[in-house]
Amino acid sequence: MNEQTSLSSVMTDVNKANGLPNAHYIDPAVFDEEKQAVLFANWSGIGFSKDVPEAGDAKPITFMGMPLLMVRDRDGSLGVFQNTCRHRGMILVEEAQKIRGAIRCPYHSWCYGLNGALRATPHVGGPAQSTHEDVNMDELGLFKVRSFVWRDVVFVNIDGNAAPFEEVHQDLMAxxxxxxxxxxxxxxxxxxxxxxxxxxxxxxxxxxxxxxxxxxxxxxxxxxxxxxxxxxxxxxxxxxxxxxxxxxxxxxxxxxxxxxxxxxxxxxxxxxxxxxxxxxxxxxxxxxxxxxxxxxxxxxxxxxxxxxxxxxxxxxxxxxxxxxxxxxxxxxxxxxxxxxxxxxxxxxxxxxxxxxxxxxxxxxxxxxxxxxxxxxxxxxxxx
Amino acid sequence: MGYVAKAEGAAPLASASEILVTDALLLDAALLEAHAQGNTAELVRLYTLAAENALATGDERAADFYLTHAFIFALEKGGPEAGVLNIRLAERGRMKLLDF
Missing domain, CATH: 3.90.380.10 (Naphthalene 1,2-dioxygenase Alpha Subunit; Chain A, domain 1)
Incomplete structure (x- = not known):
């Protein structure tokens, strides 16, 4: 954790205020602090809906180190998931592509649907046994990131705690x-x-x-x-x-x-x-x-x-x-x-x-x- | 039923659909080639074939192993084979039945 910067002079009226201290521009520790407090805690833009126009289109995006995957589902909806397999944490999709059936992890071939649901866990119970009583597939879908598309921009709230996008930006949308x-x-x-x-x-x-x-x-x-x-x-x-x-x-x-x-x-x-x-x-x-x-x-x-x-x-x-x-x-x-x-x-x-x-x-x-x-x-x- | 596959040093395959495999070694070589080329449709076909061969020799466990691989690549590829293979594996107690 960085030595905390003083923000009181920023939060006063514009007539008397100073801008953000230098550390907010040049200190990696403050960059990391802002990553969580500013970018991940709010609705940040990560990409554009037009980049995944058709069902099955998938585009990986790394946003501030966070591996994300934009996917167009068959119902036309756009989902954003963590691009990380629930098994061993392998990156699932390395480059933009059309997913024709399922997202297959290249490591042990766990497979996910376009909606992030876990579909297959081959050999998870031993050779040729693709079930195990302690591996509940219903609980192991891809982590979904809250997302909202406005004016073609894909916004995400990574920490999941922000108010709904339409509420936060109600005035601007109006x-x-x-x-x-x-x-x-x-x-x-x-x-x-x-x-x-x-x-x-x-x-x-x-x-x-x-x-x-x-x-x-x-x-x-x-x-x-x-x-x-x-x-x-x-x-x-x-x-x-x-x-x-x-x-x-x-x-x-x-x-x-x-x-x-x-x-x-x-x-x-x-x-x-x-x-x-x-x-x-x-x-x-x-x-x-x-x-x-x-x-x-x-x-x-x-x-x-x-x-x-x-x-x-x-x-x-x-x-x-x-x-x-x-x-x-x-x-x-x-x-x-x-x-x-x-x-x-x-x-x-x-x-x-x-x-x-x-x-x-x-x-x-x-x-x-x-x-x-x-x-x-x-x-x-x-x- | 006879099969032909590309073996080490053999001429390039004309097309995946022309591959026939005569024995386990050639089938193995064809599978390696399909893996190398990322030819998912061919992987589905060859692993299904391997499963049928294993069943013919009574090796149920090997058959299920190959069927599993055929299913995974079919699932990745999309198309009707995935549903069929899923039913086969579910009936054999190897996998849960999925909705398609």
Whole structure:
């Protein structure tokens, strides 16, 4: 256990607060503490439903060292299991694949159904005897992890103790309920990863605020001025930023991407970018959305898994393929522009005199909101 | 019933369905080949065959061993053989009856 960091200065009002202490970015012991208190105790994003589209599709994911397996069952439901055999703890599935019948452990061939139920235990009672009175198969299914899919992101609560996802994120789900219609993934160009030398929290913090836009994304700011943005901050829930001047991408012929159905006029030029605590970043615009799952690798390394979605499928709107490609390229450039910032802040946190920093009381509310939430989770776990 | 299998140094098999096995050694070689190739359908077929051979010689225990392996690979592969093999093994007291 690490020597506990002081969080009182984080949990005060933004006008007076400091940011989280350096140790929360550079100390492996605090990384492990946050793993349990922040990531595993809440609803963390681990992947995307579109990665297991058909019955039998299985994709292993290692999330903060935890071996998980996403599986699409025959009834269409998505299950997340611990990817560990109940017999000797062997990893069950090493790479994404189609399970046609059962998940067979490669070690002693214990077999599991797509719903995680234990189906066979060959020779468990001795050669050719596949039953034993002390091995109750009904009690030895794969450990199931609570999961919930929202906006195609697969969220899991690993410790099993969080309130239901729909309860935790009730307000946010209501806020964006206009976007509840189907999402169509934009295909190969709409899927990319960025390996960033930063702590996962700095990616959240940078995403939350618009303060940096004119300096880091001057291209965006040429039409989207700072004063056209607003802070989104709900204490204990989520935070982010919104814009009042979202401008649709157009090709040379003036064509735009199709809109999501039945949106109110708020979204004609409005768009919002919200961090779903702890590690998912979502964007919603009239004609496309995106989701970023931050995979914390260690204190100073994070993989950003980025996926873009549209209101119509590639198959139904092939005439928009070029626009989708341009759009994905544009977002990739924007996200890449942020890399030097989050990597620079990470290196800056090795400065031993840095005290967490002082926030702009006006501009940094969303970032402080996140710090406050993280500190609250850690404080609860320490209590 | 005669069987042919790929033996050490033999020409590559044309297809799994053409494999016939004439004796235990060749059957063994065919099983090793199917394992090496991860050919689950062929493993189901060959282990079932091995079980039938064992039953023909009265070796019930060996038959159940092979049937167990045939069943496991059938279960992994999916398809109707798994249900049939499960019934056979359950009737022989080797396994509980599963729902398919």
């Amino acid at each position: 806020r964006w309920s206009e976007f509840d219609g189907p999402l169509y993934h934009g295909g190969e160009a709409a899927s990319f990863q960025l390996n960033v030398k930063t702590n996962w929290k700095l990616a959240v913090e940078n995403y939350c605020e618009s303060y940096h836009l004119p300096w880091v994304h001057p291209g965006l700011n040429s039409y989207s001025r700072l004063e056209d943005h607003y802070n989104i901050e709900e204490r204990g829930k989520y935070s982010g930023q919104g814009t009042l001047v979202y401008r649709q991408l157009r090709d040379e012929a003036g064509q735009t991407l199709p809109d999501f159905a039945d949106l109110s006029s708020k979204w004609d030029e409005g768009a919002e970018y919200i961090a779903v605590y702890p590690n998912v970043l979502l964007g919603a615009q009239r004609d496309h959305s995106f989701a970023i799952v931050l995979e914390p690798v260690d204190c100073g390394n994070t993989v950003e898994h980025i996926e873009l979605y549209y209101a119509a499928s590639e198959a139904d709107t092939p005439e928009c393929n070029e626009l989708r490609t341009t759009n994905a390229k544009m977002w990739k450039e924007v996200f890449e522009e942020d890399i030097f910032v989050v990597e620079g802040m990470q290196r800056g946190r090795h400065g031993q005199m840095f005290d967490g920093g002082r926030f702009s009381p006006v501009m940094d509310g969303p970032t402080h909101n996140f710090h406050h939430w993280v500190a609250s989770q850690i404080s609860q776990a320490r209590a």
